[in-house]
Amino acid sequence: MKFETIQVASNARIGTITFNRPDKLNAINRTLMAEVTQALSAFNDDSEILAIVVNGNGRAFSAGFDMKESSERGTPDLAQWGNILKADFDFIMQFWDSPKPTIAAVHGYCLAGAFELALACDVTIAAQGTRFGEPEVRFGSGIIAMLLPWVAGPKAAKELLLTGTDDVDAERALALGIVNNVVESGKQLEEAYRIAGAMAAAAPLSVQMTKRAINRSYDVMGLRSALFEGLNTDILIEATGGPERAEFNHIRKEQGLKAALKWRDERFA
Template sequence: MTYETILLERLEGGVARITLNRPARVNALNVRTLKELNLALDEIERDAGIHAVILTGAGGSFSSGFDLKEQAENGPTGPEEWREALRYDFDTVTRFWHFPKPTLAAVPGACLAGGLELALCCDITIASENAFFGEPELKFGAGIVVMVLPWIVGPKVAKDIILTGEDRITAQRAHEIGLITRIVPADELQEAALRIARRVAVVDPDLVRDTKRAINVALEAQGLSSGLAAALDIDIAAEGRRSPDKVQFMSIVRQEGLRAALAWRERRFAEAEPL
């Protein structure tokens, strides 16, 4: 099929590559993108010749997160609409975690908010030297849709990142705290991702599927699934409550545009002590 916001390629060696393809919006995840990600994964799951999946972004970045401009213009307005929208966001991102074939995120440039959650839900995450990461949601009154970060880096580091709205974690720091598994030069990112994916694709796909499941089960036995579900419920309640910060941020988006709203957000935090 034809996609509008992603690219789907079948590469040699049993590998498929999905590219988030909204570079003018830093590959923000709008409703169309989420639907197309699900459709692409449906295609890949049906294709017995594909044994591994690479997820990356066009235009020098991975993703800036869920599309705030679309949310401001045509977003949920009540608790039930918020529940439906956030549940769809959650299910799409976590599908990469549960997907029966191995998933690898190749991260160039910005990887923020929902984009970071998407990269973390892939089985392997590698990044270019110029990549940067963060969870800035609380800085504009939003919550975290997929609270997977504490399961990857631990609760103390996750609180430090999330509660301060940190959004400039370097690739080196990301590697040190376990956000990513490898750092490569920017011009070698796609080739490095392809080499890793092809290496995984050589292994018996049933064995890879079962082994991935075995690793995931170990975390689920510690409460991952119930923890993520509870965190989603908290986020739904928080969004339905409408933080004054979020109300003002979205008002600026509608009246003056996203760039002005981001500038307003950054001015507020520029007055605080630097980290």
């Protein structure tokens, strides 16, 4: 398989998906979504692959969904937002739903949709210096996959999501249970492979059935229903907009994305 926005490799029963838009901080666009889905599906179907690692080239794991691409959509209506965000939701949750263990090796920035993707993976390894967060509420947007309350608890989720902070460091992420291990910068992929190798060396059926049982326990507690409720809320937020969104979009259209992000961040300086 040849791809435009990702690199794919397999070795020692481990499949690797690498985001490869380093000049865009690996922002997640529709092409990357389609290519990741194709690669992950192939790994899921390959009996020789027993664990899957996802990481990013360049300065960041990923800064989240591509805001430039989003701005080119115009003004979607409620039904169109539903289709867009359901596709985003499915993209994130395929890592949770993969029958095989998924491990995220993150560095640099791990923000917004990419943060949710890392939460959806079974294990997350962070390099020192990684910054986490979801700034959506700062410019009138919402959360696609509301996984954070299930991973870090409601207190932490409310603090992080209601302030829209995007500068949670790796050490605090570790304390909150958002990541499993923090390692020296540049060592995150090595650590991810170490854990993936241990999982791949175990009995495949036992590993996959145990992952399924853990996920099923969360479904019994209502995770899937809660996530769908969160998604429906996000659809309403995106379709309704608001003065902050209108101003953000106006600045983005007239002066560019960097100016819009500067306006967003200066309001919270």
